[in-house]
Amino acid sequence: MFSDVLTALAAGFGKTLQIFFLTLAGAVPLGLVIAFGSMSRFKPLKYAVRGLIWIIRGTPLMLQLIVIFYGPALIFGFDPWGGANSGRLAATLFSFILNYACYFSEIYRGGIESISKGQYEAGQVLGMTRSQVFFRVVLLQVVKRIMAPMSNEIITLVKDTSLARVVAVSELLFKAEAFTKSQGLIWPLFFTGVFYLLFSGLLTVVFGKLEKKLSYFN
Amino acid sequence: MPILQVEHLSKRFDQHEVLRDISFSIEKGEVLAIIGSSGGGKTTMLRCLNFLETADDGTISVDGKVIFDGNVQNPQNFRSTDKSKMRSGKKAVRMSDEELRAARRHFGLVFQSFNLFPQYNVLQNVTLAPTLAKAGTPDEINARARALIDRVGLTEKLDFYPCQLSGGQQQRVAIARSLALSPDILCFDEPTSALDPELTGEVLRVIRDLRQENMTMVIVTHEMEFARAVADKVIFMADGIIEEMGSPDEIFTNPKSPKLRSFLGNF
Ligand SMILES: Nc1ncnc2c1ncn2[C@@H]1O[C@H](COP(=O)(O)OP(=O)(O)OP(=O)(O)O)[C@@H](O)[C@H]1O
Ligand SMILES: [Mg+2]
Numbered sequence: 001m002f003s004d005v006l007t008a009l010a011a012g013f014g015k016t017l018q019i020f021f022l023t024l025a026g027a028v029p030l031g032l033v034i035a036f037g038s039m040s041r042f043k044p045l046k047y048a049v050r051g052l053i054w055i056i057r058g059t060p061l062m063l064q065l066i067v068i069f070y071g072p073a074l075i076f077g078f079d080p081w082g083g084a085n086s087g088r089l090a091a092t093l094f095s096f097i098l099n100y101a102c103y104f105s106e107i108y109r110g111g112i113e114s115i116s117k118g119q120y121e122a123g124q125v126l127g128m129t130r131s132q133v134f135f136r137v138v139l140l141q142v143v144k145r146i147m148a149p150m151s152n153e154i155i156t157l158v159k160d161t162s163l164a165r166v167v168a169v170s171e172l173l174f175k176a177e178a179f180t181k182s183q184g185l186i187w188p189l190f191f192t193g194v195f196y197l198l199f200s201g202l203l204t205v206v207f208g209k210l211e212k213k214l215s216y217f218n
Numbered sequence: 219m220p221i222l223q224v225e226h227l228s229k230r231f232d233q234h235e236v237l238r239d240i241s242f243s244i245e246k247g248e249v250l251a252i253i254g255s256s257g258g259g260k261t262t263m264l265r266c267l268n269f270l271e272t273a274d275d276g277t278i279s280v281d282g283k284v285i286f287d288g289n290v291q292n293p294q295n296f297r298s299t300d301k302s303k304m305r306s307g308k309k310a311v312r313m314s315d316e317e318l319r320a321a322r323r324h325f326g327l328v329f330q331s332f333n334l335f336p337q338y339n340v341l342q343n344v345t346l347a348p349t350l351a352k353a354g355t356p357d358e359i360n361a362r363a364r365a366l367i368d369r370v371g372l373t374e375k376l377d378f379y380p381c382q383l384s385g386g387q388q389q390r391v392a393i394a395r396s397l398a399l400s401p402d403i404l405c406f407d408e409p410t411s412a413l414d415p416e417l418t419g420e421v422l423r424v425i426r427d428l429r430q431e432n433m434t435m436v437i438v439t440h441e442m443e444f445a446r447a448v449a450d451k452v453i454f455m456a457d458g459i460i461e462e463m464g465s466p467d468e469i470f471t472n473p474k475s476p477k478l479r480s481f482l483g484n485f
Contacts, residue, residue, distance in 0.1 A: 116333075118329060118331055118333035119333060119335070121270055121329070121333065122329065122333035122334075122335070123347075124269075124270065124322070125268050125270065125322060125325070125326065125327045125396075126346075126347035126395070126396070126398075126399065127319050127322055127323050127347060127350075127351055127399060128319075128347060128350055128351075129315065129319070130315070132350050136346065136350065137335055137346075140337045141336065141337060144337075216379060217336040217337045217379050217380070217381055218336060218381050
């Protein structure tokens with residue numbers, strides 16, 4: 001019994017980790033693209049991107065997930081996700097990446113805009129290209145400045161992974177809740193709590209290390 | 219032939235004329251000091267030379283070659299985002315990024331606020347630009363950077379980060395950094411005005427040394443004694459025009475324009 005539960009929870013935890021890391025892998029770079037879009041000098045693009053960010057940040061992730069999963073089939077009669085588990089996971093990742101990319105983009109934008117004009121100008125007068133100025137001069141300073149807000153968001157993501165259960169992705173909380181419903185067990189839920197705590201604790205330590213690593217300059 | 223010749227340079231911000239018909243020239247190895255009261259357009263002038271601003275009119279020539287010409291008509295490159303130009307109805311050139319960087323290479327600029335790259339140490343600050351420009355092998359770039367850092371007297375600080383340096387030391391690194399790509403003309407925008415008085419000396423000394431080595435320089439400064447001592451030619455700017463231009467003696471001993479007289483009276 002105990003080992004059955006643990007095996008199930010371990011599988012759920014695996015799924016949770018999968019959602020977490022794939023979301024990060026997608027949202028961290030996509031956020032940069034969205035941030036550039038939201039700062040574009042081409043006004044229509046800028047306003048379209050800012051509109052998207054407003055919608056994504058202004059509505060619950062759970063609502064976005066449900067609409068993205070059920071919407072295409074109900075509105076267009078076409079289901080890109082399919083009923084299989086892989087489709088559910090894909091819809092989840094799509095929603096999560098979009099949602100987190102928008103949050104990250106605003107953090108990036110704040111970071112990029114906080115870098116003084118003098119840094120760009122110093123790079124320019126030294127003959128650097130725009131991309132050299134961004135990647136070799138500005139980026140690491142931005143990374144340093146966004147470390148704290150990014151670590152907050154990323155720790156929120158750990159817990160948001162549990163939303164995937166609304167489209168029946170068998171992540172950690174989904175697995176534990178199944179035992180509560182079918183067998184009246186509460187302790188598997190406490191176990192999940194411990195998993196989340198350990199995982200977010202680990203991330204806190206990692207981010208603390210990174211911040212320390214970047215503390216050699218200001 | 220002058221190393222730098224500026225003719226009829228003008229610059230507007232919206233309707234506000236910040237530079238009007240600025241013309242001057244300097245020979246190789248000469249030092250030009252620019253003085254003038256606040257808001258006179260001194261910084262804007264240096265920024266136009268370094269292409270941080272695009273002048274509206276006039277030409278900039280280096281060594282006889284025109285590197286900027288505000289009058290070139292080039293309709294297909296018309297820059298529709300630049301509202302001041304649209305309003306004036308003139309067709310302006312948009313230099314390509316490549317041309318812009320080639321033109322900038324003639325000039326170096328030392329900022330009032332240093333603008334060192336905080337995440338790089340002294341040596342890296344100096345080697346970054348030449349490395350990105352592939353101006354030599356890594357060994358050559360390194361050796362040259364060390365020599366420049368030695369020239370500004372900071373060899374013991376090679377691996378210090380900007381936040382570990384005093385303002386005067388940071389400005390000296392900034393000078394070494396701007397020399398790393400061997401500009402023809404080095405510009406300074408009030409290089410000492412962000413410094414505590416006791417730190418200005420070390421920076422001015424470096425500039426004096428550069429003069430001994432025949433570096434061509436354009437220096438915007440509020441240090442009148444320094445300007446007088448170091449400059450071959452002085453320009454007094456007021457309200458966007460060159461109010462008076464001449465040798466240090468002419469400017470400081472025999473000022474003609476009333477504006478210059480009253481300006482010098484403040485010191
Ligand atoms: N980006 C800008 N947009 C609009 N106006 C500007 C801009 N930059 C400068 N100006 C205006 O141009 C004028 C000249 O400014 P500039 O900074 O060149 O003067 P300055 O001679 O360097 O003064 P200071 O001695 O205070 O440094 C000022 O009136 C300033 O307000
Ligand atoms: Mg100025």
